[in-house]
Amino acid sequence: MHKTTAYIEKNFKLANVDDKLFSSFIEHLGRAIYTGIYEPSHPESDDQGFRKDVIELVRELGITMVRYPGGNFLSGYNWTDGIGPRDQRPARLDLAWRTIETNEIGIDEFYDWCLKANTRVMAAVNMGTGTPQQAGYMVEYCNFPGGTWWSDLRIRNGHKEPYNIKTWCIGNEMDGPWQICHLDAADYGKKALETAKIMKWVDNSIELVVCGSSTSSMPTFPEWDRIVLEYTYDAVDYLSLHRYYENYGNDLDFLASFLDMDRFIKSVCATADYVKALKRSKKTMHLSFDEWNVWYQQRQKQHDWEIAPDILDDRYSLLDALVVGGLGVTLLNNSDRVKIACLAQLVNVIAPIITEKNGRVIRQSIYYPFRDISKYGRGTVLKPVVITPSVETCHGDAPLLHMSVVYNEENGYITVFCLNIDQSDDMLLELDMRSFGKLSMAEHVCLRGDDLNAVNTFDAPDTVSPKSMEIIGGEHEAFSVRIPKLSWNVLRFRTKG
Ligand code: AHR
Numbered sequence: 143m144h145k146t147t148a149y150i151e152k153n154f155k156l157a158n159v160d161d162k163l164f165s166s167f168i169e170h171l172g173r174a175i176y177t178g179i180y181e182p183s184h185p186e187s188d189d190q191g192f193r194k195d196v197i198e199l200v201r202e203l204g205i206t207m208v209r210y211p212g213g214n215f216l217s218g219y220n221w222t223d224g225i226g227p228r229d230q231r232p233a234r235l236d237l238a239w240r241t242i243e244t245n246e247i248g249i250d251e252f253y254d255w256c257l258k259a260n261t262r263v264m265a266a267v268n269m270g271t272g273t274p275q276q277a278g279y280m281v282e283y284c285n286f287p288g289g290t291w292w293s294d295l296r297i298r299n300g301h302k303e304p305y306n307i308k309t310w311c312i313g314n315e316m317d318g319p320w321q322i323c324h325l326d327a328a329d330y331g332k333k334a335l336e337t338a339k340i341m342k343w344v345d346n347s348i349e350l351v352v353c354g355s356s357t358s359s360m361p362t363f364p365e366w367d368r369i370v371l372e373y374t375y376d377a378v379d380y381l382s383l384h385r386y387y388e389n390y391g392n393d394l395d396f397l398a399s400f401l402d403m404d405r406f407i408k409s410v411c412a413t414a415d416y417v418k419a420l421k422r423s424k425k426t427m428h429l430s431f432d433e434w435n436v437w438y439q440q441r442q443k444q445h446d447w448e449i450a451p452d453i454l455d456d457r458y459s460l461l462d463a464l465v466v467g468g469l470g471v472t473l474l475n476n477s478d479r480v481k482i483a484c485l486a487q488l489v490n491v492i493a494p495i496i497t498e499k500n501g502r503v504i505r506q507s508i509y510y511p512f513r514d515i516s517k518y519g520r521g522t523v524l525k526p527v528v529i530t531p532s533v534e535t536c537h538g539d540a541p542l543l544h545m546s547v548v549y550n551e552e553n554g555y556i557t558v559f560c561l562n563i564d565q566s567d568d569m570l571l572e573l574d575m576r577s578f579g580k581l582s583m584a585e586h587v588c589l590r591g592d593d594l595n596a597v598n599t600f601d602a603p604d605t606v607s608p609k610s611m612e613i614i615g616g617e618h619e620a621f622s623v624r625i626p627k628l629s630w631n632v633l634r635f636r637t638k639g
Contacts, residue, residue: 143624144564146530146543147572150556156523157478159548161206162309164516165264166488167433168252169213171239172453175247177499178489179255184500192255195503199495200259200488203509204516207309209264209432209484210252214238216314217270217322221280224248225299237322239453240445249284250296253305263305264432264484267341269313269333269353270323278340281310285345309349309482311432312337315356315384317366327366331373338377349379351430351482356384358406364413371417371427380430380482383410386492387465388438393594394533396461397563397628398540400468403434405537407476430482434469436462436508437492454491458506460606461594467511467630468561474515474546477523485512504598507606510589514608514632518557521550533563543569543625555584558633562625569625573633580617581635586610590629608632 168174179200182191211219215238223232223245231245249265256263265284267277279292284305286293293304315321316330325333334352341348352374355363367381385406387399407429414427439456458466466485473483485508489495494509524547532539545560556578562569575581589608596605608630614621625631 143567143570144531144542145570145572146528147574148545148558149527150524150547150573150575150577151526152524152549152577154525156475156525158522159474159477159520160481161520162482163473163477163480164204164519165207165209165432165482165484166203166205167209167213167484167486168488169491170211170215170219170236170243171213171491172455173450173490173497174487174493176244176450178497180247180251181500190251190254192258193497193503196489196495196497197259199503199505200261203494203513205259205261205488207262207264207482207484208256208488209266209311212238212266212314214314214321216266216268219268220272221249221268221276225250225283225295235447240447241451241453242447242449244449249280250299250301253301263307264309264311264482265307266311266314267337269316269330269337270321274333274337274340277312277337278344281341281344281348285348308347309351310341311351311382312378313353316353317360317362318356327362327369328373331370334370335373335377338374342377350377351380351382351432352378354381354383354410358385358402358409364409367410367413368417371414372420375417375421375423375425375427380428381410381414382430382432383407384431384433386433386435386437386486387469388436389461392536393461394563394565395536396465397468398535398537399465400472400544401535401537401540403469403472404476407431407472407480411479428481429479431473431480432482432484433486434473434483435486435492436465455496456492457597458508459595459597460507460589460591463507463511463589463606464561464563464628464630466508467559467589468544468563470511470515470519471544471546471559471561474519474523474548474559498600502600504600504603506598510608511630514587515559518555518632518634519548519559521548521552523548543571554637556581556635556637560625560631560633562627562629562631564627566627568627571623571625573621573623574619575621575635576619578619578637580619581637582617583613583621583633584636585632585634586613586623587632588626588629590626594628
């Protein structure tokens with residue numbers, strides 16, 4: 143059996159985790175909205191047509207913020223199509239996904255849904271066909287208390303109190319030629335700056351995310367990020383990055399995707415810090431990893447102007463869940479710079495939750511590692527010294543055990559998240575935690591299985607689900623825990639008192 147030793151010292155702190163690290167994303171795409179969160183004819187729907195069974199699972203995930211309404215959809219979307227009396231809202235062609243958008247759901251309904259799901263809206267404004275002025279009007283509609291055309295319209299539409307949406311994205315993936323009205327970096331940088339000025343003039347309390355690269359393999363990365371930041375550095379609060387991971391056939395390479403994510407984050411930080419130096423700025427740019435996940439099964443389908451067809455309905459396996467766990471660890475370990483991260487997406491579209499039309503809802507395999515980090519990843523990320531064997535992968539040498547430690551001083555719990563990518567043997571994990579004094583082990587939950595390709599289905603929804611492992615009794619300053627090969631683990635320890 144291989145051995146990993148981790149020295150965990152309570153004063154070696156990386157960062158307090160921003161709760162926005164546990165965010166997600168819902169786009170007007172596929173069955174995310176229609177027959178996902180909203181299905182008025184469903185027996186489980188509430189008075190607004192929202193599915194209560196879906197809301198329940200979203201609440202269980204502890205999602206703090208949901209990016210909305212896109213995605214590629216955003217760059218052709220006129221947000222005013224989605225407000226006012228439903229029977230007067232236009233049905234439109236969505237050129238991004240070749241579907242028909244009925245506009246039954248818009249920002250007003252989505253805001254209500256977020257309240258019900260115990261989460262917040264992360265709004266996005268259109269930088270494709272949209273103008274800086276339309277972006278400003280949307281902030282005014284959502285956040286201005288009243289007494290102006292747009293704020294009074296919100297009140298007439300049924301919401302007396304402003305939404306006070308705090309976090310706003312200025313466009314989506316504007317570096318991508320697939321984007322409706324894609325711009326080059328300088329044109330986007332100028333447009334984003336003017337948009338940011340208007341949005342913050344309307345409401346100075348908001349924070350803004352400017353589009354960085356849509357993936358690290360873009361030929362324009364990292365020049366795009368540098369140029370955009372040179373225009374917008376002083377006006378925005380976050381630079382975005384997106385990345386989806388694919389299985390190209392080698393499981394080990396896929397499992398080590400976290401290495402690639404780490405390198406991407408570090409490169410974006412270096413680019414942002416270059417601009418910081420250039421501008422002699424005191425401000426450090428934070429990152430918004432506002433699309434991340436595993437996505438590789440359903441990219442190629444063509445659609446022909448249907449309403450809410452199945453799009454990107456990936457079915458996730460145990461292997462995919464392990465990869466997601468590894469990515470979650472990397473996000474935690476970069477939480478000094480990554481303050482927002484959105485698992486993309488939330489329901490039916492490359493999602494942890496899937497629904498049947500007029501039927502059941504289930505948790506996909508990736509639901510569990512995300513729920514774990516969201517539930518137990520709140521607190522201070524520590525910087526343990528980890529001595530672990532490594533293995534060669536296409537991303538470089540990967541540690542066999544990839545881990546993160548979060549100390550929650552409020553409740554006195556220390557949580558160790560770890561992914562074991564060892565394909566041949568279990569791992570003995572020795573944890574030296576003497577700086578905390580005596581600790582008791584509270585829990586060891588493990589996601590593993592004999593079949594890496596196993597998936598949850600509507601008829602067998604718990605095929606891939608975590609199991610509680612035996613814990614070590616008594617109080618100790620050090621623990622030796624067996625970590626099964628190819629597994630995702632959550633170990634929790636209680637400080638005395
Ligand atoms: O999440 C699916 C799509 O991936 C989004 O619409 C887009 O932003 C990204 O390319």
